[in-house]
Amino acid sequence: MPQLNPNPWFAILMFSWIIFLTIIPTKILNHTAPNEPTPINEEQCKTESWDWPW
Structure with missing residues (x-):
């Protein structure tokens, strides 16, 4: 057979x-993203606590 x-x-x-x-x-890894991400400041990412209504 x-x-x-x-x-x-x-x-x-x-x-x-x-x-x-x-x-x-x-070949695949040679391609780069057209829009590179920009770092965000930590001050912009801070959120305030939210009190739940119950």
Whole structure:
């Protein structure tokens, strides 16, 4: 049965995983977000306590 012969399929599997784990993540991580988040001062984030009505 030819599907049990691991010679070509194992090599294809290994090369595809090498591509997925090395080349593709570096290409994806090279892209940067167009709008970088700006830090917010701590004074702006302070909230006042709120008394519950019950």
